Amino acid sequence: MGSMGAESRRMPFRLVGLAGLLALTLCGLATDARAQAVYGSIAGVVTDTSGAAVPGANVVITSIQRKTVDTVQTNATGFYEKARLLPGRYEVKAELAGFKSKVISAVNVSVDTQTKVDVKLDLGDISETITVNAAEGQLLKTDRADVAxxxxxxxxxxxxxxxxxxxxxxxxxxxxxxxxxxxxxxxxxxxxxxxxxxxxxxxxxxxxxxxxxxxxxxxxxxxxxxxxxxxxxxxxxxxxxxxxxxxxxxxxxxxxxxxxxxxxxxxxxxxxxxxxxxxxxxxxxxxxxxxxxxxxxxxxxxxxxxxxxxxxxxxxxxxxxxxxxxxxxxxxxxxxxTVPTAAARGGDLSAYGINIYDPRTGNPSQRQQFAGNIIPANRLSPQTQAILKLLPLPNAAGTDNGTRNNYxxxxxxxxxxxxxxxxxxxxxxxxxxxxxxxxxxxxxxxxxxxxxxxxxxxxxxxxxxxxxxxxxxxxxxxxxxxxxxxxxxxxxxxxxxxxxxxxxxxxxxxxxxxxxxxxxxxxxxxxxxxxxxxxxxxxxxxxxxxxxxxxxxxxxxxxxxxxxxxxxxxxxxxxxxxxxxxxxxxxxxxxxxxxxxxxxx
Known part of the structure; x- marks a missing residue:
């Protein structure tokens, strides 16, 4: 064996795959807030009771645990989106003059996931508020096809x-x-x-x-x-x-x-x-x-x-x-x-049920068997004897005359x-x-x-x-x-x-x-x-x-x-x-x- 040489693996800068240098992802719909590795998002469409889009509505998103508040407005198609939200539970409130305010409570936001919350506003005074639990609504994932x-x-x-x-x-x-x-x-x-x-x-x-x-x-x-x-x-x-x-x-x-x-x-x-x-x-x-x-x-x-x-x-x-x-x-x-028996360590292999031949005699097919399958003490390797001393002796009866499964x-x-x-x-x-x-x-x-x-x-x-x-x-x-x-x-x-x-x-x-x-x-x-x-x-x-x-x-x-x-x-x-x-x-x-x-x- 050689001395301890340092094997070094050095890896230079790597621009990683499709997510690498200036990777451009063009998404099909704005409701697809893709790959938010740390955050989640809330998005949806605000409409009136007839299904017509409600542009310019304020959508207030409040963290229930942290009480942080984010406000966005719907665009000309009534769409709104708030990305980069920490996972947790939120309250979504939509309001616009001429409509009753509506609150969707207990909206769950998960990491790398967009929660779709569509809001339907009823005609009325903005000071009136209708509260709906998110569990009662239809918060289905329709924006992406990942299996998770x-x-x-x-x-x-x-x-x-x-x-x-x-x-x-x-x-x-x-x-x-x-x-x-x-x-x-x-x-x-x-x-x-x-x-x-x-x-x-x-x-x-x-x-x-x-x-x-x-x-x-x-x-x-x-x-x-x-x-x-x-x-x-x-x-x-x-x-x-x-x-x-x-x-x-x-x-x-x-x-x-x-x-x-x-x-x-x-x-x-x-x-x-x-x-x-x-x-x-x-x-x-x-x-x-x-x-x-x-x-x-x-x-x-x-x-x-x-x-x-x-x-x-x-x-x-x-x-x-x-x-x-x-x-x-x-x-x-x-x-x-299995460990060698005390007799085997001294060269006595008679209990093992196999014939032991002297490698110094004859040829590979006609060697002379050791008498009684016992190797003479002067033929035993001193190096092997020293290594064998490090092994414990059998501590169980074992099988096959105590030569197998004995430790x-x-x-x-x-x-x-x-x-x-x-x-x-x-x-x-x-x-x-x-x-x-x-x-x-x-x-x-x-x-x-x-x-x-x-x-x-x-x-x-x-x-x-x-x-x-x-x-x-x-x-x-x-x-x-x-x-x-x-x-x-x-x-x-x-x-x-x-x-x-x-x-x-x-x-x-x-x-x-x-x-x-x-x-x-x-x-x-x-x-x-x-x-x-x-x-x-x-x-x-x-x-x-x-x-x-x-x-x-x-x-x-x-x-x-x-x-x-x-x-x-x-x-x-x-x-x-x-x-x-x-x-x-x-x-x-x-x-x-x-x-x-x-x-x-």
Whole structure:
């Protein structure tokens, strides 16, 4: 093995697809407010009782939670539109002299979705008001053909989902299927589930967090797996998503984090799981307590806890939201494996029921059998004897004269996680809105190996040690230039930093055993990966193919992103220009081929 050479992948500026440099989307109708990655919109037509258009009517749109007010006027065809609205519930009021005012209450606005609210005015005094609940009206989506599933905050926090993992909600969308394999936990401690959408590869799904990219460009997984408490709404689009969402061939998952409201709201939670509530597996777990731990089952202890708080900084103008989630997990695992017997380690293979031939005699088809299938002590490799000392002896009766399935491995994996999100929203004027968000996630994973000092299979998800730190930043503003022109801008940044080490990092067992060319520095330290093929296949040591430890591994990935859109309403048409520029940098030193060596027999 060579010394640790830095493998560097540098990605220059990329102008992203159809959503890239000055991508022009010409929409068929003005009611089609396309691809609002952060916001939603309300649009409709105001008519009188005869169905004639009512031009010049004032339409006042008020946020029920934040009490912010936006006013637009209907055009000559009675059409109105208010784009760039934060997801939530709104009240729509239409008024014009000579007509009774009409209020449509509890109008729900979702991210990347236009809510159509048509208003019919009755003749009368403007001071008279008619109130209609939006649920009683017909708020159908007729402006676009995307196929999407929307999850609101209440659904996300109340639906039972294993480990409260947001990415598993994708499996509730029609046309999705979980990939048959998953990335190693050492590089994906955030638990991003690889899911195929409509048969496409999982890496073809675009992940957006507050309108900025949230997908690792190398592995195709989520960088920040948002806490459920932090999500205001999520939209999963599986077909006919818009060109604004570049780098997506399978689907788009848009997540909008919560913003504060005029009322102070908070929450707290704790979820706990213990091994005392689990049943013993009779096939690979003994019915007697472990002599070390005193327990029949390996220790399992899961605690997930957190809190959130949101509210006003300045009523009707500035709002904040923040949340924290922590996990302290000890997860037990058991495996029924095979290790060499004490007699076999001394050269006595008579119990294995196969003939052992001396490779130094005869030719490949006429070799002399060792007497009694016992290899003389002076013929045993000293290097092999040194490595065998790292393996534990059988601890179970086993089968086939005790030569197979004679070792029960038990152990517990430790996983700690800390995540938090903070967001601020500002209503700077009736024309200008701004927001900013910072998310941080830290993970620590330490898993035992089946054979202790001898390495071998992982008992849960990893045989080794992994530390990951992820950062994500999003900020932006939208500015209403005039009643028909809106400019929005967003900046995004993320960092995905991974460090993985083998369970025996810093040791020199191969060198100590007399195997030349191994363990010459820290990054080639530890046991090599040893593979013994055949019907009694056996692995020990460390490596990606042994215990899912791609180690040592050092990766530092960053991406910067600038997104800007200019939307212009021209009569019954909408013209939209978009710019999406990204620069990605990835410095990765992997161990796909184990740096301590790989020996196969």
């Amino acid at each position: 599933t929307i999850f609101e905050s209440k659904q996300l926090t109340e639906l039972p989902v294993l480990d409260r993992n947001f990415t598993k909600f994708l499996l509730l969308t029609p046309g999705t299927q979980q990939q048959t394999w998953q990335h190693a936990a050492s590089e994906n401690p955030q638990g991003s589930t690889q899911t195929m959408v409509n048969g496409q590869t999982f890496s073809g799904t675009g992940w957006q967090l507050d309108g900025t990219d949230n997908r690792d460009v190398i592995l195709g997984i989520v960088v920040v797996n948002s806490t459920l408490e932090s999500i205001g709404e999520s939209k999963i689009t599986s077909q006919n998503y818009d060109a604004e969402f570049g780098q997506a061939v399978a689907g788009v998952v848009s997540v909008q984090t919560k913003s504060g409201t005029n009322s102070l709201h908070g929450s707290a939670f704790e979820f706990a799981q213990r091994d005392k509530f689990q049943a013993r597996n009779p096939f690979n777990q003994p019915d007697k307590p472990n002599p070390v731990t005193g327990k029949v089952l390996p220790e399992t202890k899961k605690d997930q806890f957190g809190a959130s708080l949101g509210g006003p900084i300045q009523q009707n103008k500035w709002f904040f939201f923040g949340d924290y989630q922590g996990s302290r997990n000890t997860v037990g695992g058991s495996q029924l494996l 029960i491995a038990q152990g517990s994996e430790a996983f700690d996680a800390d995540q938090f999100n903070v967001r601020m929203d500002g209503r700077l004027s009736e024309r200008l809105n701004a927001f900013g968000r910072y998310s941080f996630a830290k993970y620590s994973l330490s898993g035992p190996t089946a054979f202790g000092q001898g390495g071998g299979h992982e008992l849960v998800s990893l045989g080794g040690n992994s530390k990951v730190k992820n950062h994500s930043v999003a900020s932006g503003f939208d500015y209403t230039i005039n009643s028909t022109t809106i400019l929005d801008f967003r900046f995004g940044f993320y960092q995905y930093k991974v460090d993985v080490l083998p369970f025996d990092f810093g040791t020199t067992p191969a060198k100590d055993a007399g195997i030349p060319g191994l363990n010459f520095d820290d990054f080639s330290s530890g046991l090599p990966a040893l593979f013994i093929n055949g019907d009694r296949g056996f692995n020990m040591g460390s490596g990606l193919g042994v215990n899912r430890c791609n180690c040592p591994l050092a990766q530092n990935e960053k991406q910067w992103q600038v997104v800007s859109n200019l939307t212009k309403v021209l009569g019954n048409h909408t013209v939209k220009f978009g710019l999406d520029v990204r620069r990605a940098l990835n410095l990765r030193v992997p161990s796909d081929a184990h740096r301590s060596g790989e020996l196969s027999f």
